[in-house]
Amino acid sequence: MSRFRKTPVRAVPSLNTTALPDLIFTLLFFFMLVTNMRTVPVLTQYQLPSAAELQQLKDKSLLVWIMVGNKEEMQLNSDLCTFDELPALLDGIKSEINPDEFSKITAVLKIDKNTPMGTVNDIRQILRAKNILTVYYAAEKLF
Amino acid sequence: MARFKRNITSINATSSADIAFILLLFFLLTGTLNPDEGIFRELLPDTSTARLKKKQDIEKRDLLTFTITADNKILMENEPVSIPEIRRSAKIFISNPEKLENLPRNAADAVISLEVSRQTNYDTYLTVFGELSAAYNELRNELAGERFGKMFERLTEEQQNTVREEYPIRITEKESKEKGGGQ
Secondary structure: OHHHOOOOOOOOOOOOOOOHHHHHHHHHHHHHHHOEEOOOOOOOOOOOOEEOOOEEOOOOOOEEEEEEOOOOOEEEOOEEEOHHHHHHHHHHHHHOOOHHHHHHOEEEEEEOOOOEHHHHHHHHHHHHHOOOOEEEEEOEEOO | OOOOOOOOOOOOOOOHHHHHHHHHHHHHHHEEOOOOEEEEEEOOOOOHHHHHHHOOOOOHHHEEEEEEOOOOOEEEOOEEOOHHHHHHHHHHHHHOOOOOOOOOOOHHHOEEEEEEOOOOEHHHHHHHHHHHHHHHHHHHHHHHHHHHOOOHHHOOHHHHHHHHHHOOOOEEEEEOOOOOOOO
16 A cells, blocks of 8 residues: 555754854843953952942942952952052052042942951051042942 | 856854854853942041041031941940931931921031941941931932932932032041940
8 A cells, every 4th residue: 555655764854053143142242231341350258248229330440449358358459468568559559540540549349248347447547548539338239 | 148157155154153152151251240339438538638627516416426336236326226217317317307406407517427346347337328328319319309300310410519519428437446345
């Protein structure tokens, strides 16, 4: 009977992947838009404190990053440092910046939430002595 | 002339997906999803003239004191206070809506003093500080809405300055002298 005749082997048609790059580019653009670049590597471990009504860091030029981790280790920009080195290192950073722009420097403080205020106060005193007067306390949103 | 049709060979694009994947992975690894958020604060300059300027008589009615003790208790005028209450009472203190005798005559005169101990937790401090600056922000937004019908953030620089003059942020901070354990 012709109905049950053995059919010849059929090849599976190959999958058309022309649109695959477009798909992945869409994903890529999505991540490029929603993420922002890490500017300094994080060498300390910290958990940010929480507060209400936070503002976003818009102007990303002339930032000085100061991080204090949960074991009181301190990081200035991309290097670990000690507390006593801080004034000298800040001087070094300021010497690379145009004096007209000193007033625009912002110190971003990323400090672990269990740090005693004494440490925070000391850092602020140093910043004040070095005439870096705009401070930005990084925090997480309080729900 | 006889024309013959030439077949255009298609470019093999199989690996362009891989290239896009590599780019995607790069952005996934170097990017962070949560944007930087926080609170701005202007420190007072460390010059003697600035210190002299700071020295002024503050009338009792113009001053509201918050204290955070070494064991993270929040006190307002030496009485314990809860966190939501901070913002509410700071707002009432600054704006003085009922024109009370014991509150500031002018919002611009109001000074909030925040006293912290060296042992105070940074987390507690920033919560209180955030509530205080939130109080100022809310008042500024209310005034901006009344005058210009917009949020403070969306006003022009000039309009923002007029609102700022009305509600200047005046929070002074100092370290309390006490050593160790509460009160």
